[in-house]
Amino acid sequence: MRGGRSVAAVTDADFDLAAGECLALVGESGCGKSVLASALLGLLPGNAETEGTALLTSGPGRQAGPGPRGGGDRHGDGRSRADAGERPALDLLAADERTLARTVRGRRIGLVPQSPAAHLTPVRTVRAHLEETVRALTATPRRERRAAAEAAAERAAFPAGHLDRYPHELSGGLAQRAATALALIGDAPLLLADEPTTGLDRELVDRTADELRRHADGGKALLLITHDLAAARRVADRVAVMYAGRIVEIAPAARFFGEPGPRHPYARGLLGALPEREFTPVPGLPPELSDLPGGCAFAPRCARASAACEVRPEFRAGAACHHPLGATRA
Incomplete structure (x- = not known):
């Protein structure tokens, strides 16, 4: 709730995450990335509401889905899965505070918080x-x-x-x-790292990213929430792009950062804003989550927008876009 109105901070967050895999969640500030992490750990404000399913299954040694560095697009059933095994699946969104506090936080899911000083x-x-x-x-x-x-x-x-x-x-x-060190102690099957490289110089960014990658290579799952596309490129198996509270693209990291590149125009714009690329910012500003436009939320900023974009696009072939890059326009 904001100002007496309901705000849909995250919608259609549909992905899975396997043991031994790193999924990098990227996007501009305010798009809902940290809200998603907080929802998984039951750390949203008391007036927040969640619906849907976020399944966590864990057990020694076995993986859910393809192994590290080889996964193709896996976007489909509305569940977040990490480190599948013998333990019964736990729906994080339905779990009570006692369960989350005693058996999940730190033990099954570690967290590098976005504002570490507030957690010390x-x-x-x-x-x-x-x-x-x-x-x-x-x-x-x-x-x-x-x-x-x-x-x-x-x-x-x-x-x-x-x-x-x-x-x-x-x-x-x-x-x-310090917050990263605390999160690594429990060796949790799933690690949520929310902007873990903020305030670090490039050398320390790389060292932190490599340590998080080693955590995943040890058979754990890593959800890396970051603005730092260089860090994401260094460690991610797949990249998920969030815009205005919705995941608009999921792609293997090699394809996302290489050829043929992202399919969603917004994702392509994020890469184009990097100094080593075109160094051209995405035009315009992201919308307020309390005042989203009808249809495609990115359409007001998109050079490829058409009348079709007045209808909210479905997620197909890895992107939620009526006119994905690499496709022939009607």
Whole structure:
């Protein structure tokens, strides 16, 4: 709810995610990417409503769907699946707070939050955060928790000399790395990384992205929410593009960043805005989610728009567009 009105922040978010796979979710600010992550973990505001299904199945060793780096388009049944196995499927959208708090958050789904400083307790040091998380999520003996906490910090490139600092003593980049270290501790079957490279220089961006990729290569699933298309290209198996609360394209990363490129004009525009490409911004501004145009939400900004775009396009062949790139226009 916003201003007494209902706002559909995310609609038609239909995808799956296999063990050993990284799906990068990209799009402009305000398009609904972080709302989607919060919905999966039950972290939306109290007045928010969800409907649909988000199935989480997990078990040792087996994967749902094709394995890493080889997946084709898989968009279809309205479920998010990670690390399929023997444990019964859990519908995250239907789970109660007790279940989410005790068995899901940190254990089955790890989270690198978008605003890490807000998730750190101000009166505890980074070391204390890490050691407490090791105690809560792993079977590490007490005498080994300090070493386990330091190992987690090293994985996230958090400097050992800052472990005894408090959150208010950290820069934004250090807070980001602390949050990444905390998320990696539980070795959860599914990791949601929401803008995990914010505030980092290019070297640290690459190091963080590589560590997240190693998490996926260890048989875990990774949903990487990011504005950084270079980081997405570095680690993603597939790319999902969100616009105005809707996923408008899903494509294998090799095709998305290479040839023939994205099929949706908005996705093509995101790539074209990169300095190493055309360096041309997408014209216009995204619509307010509370005031979406009828039909295709991107039509007011799209050079390919026609009268057909007055009708909301269905998702076909990897894109929700009446005039996808690479197709012959009627």
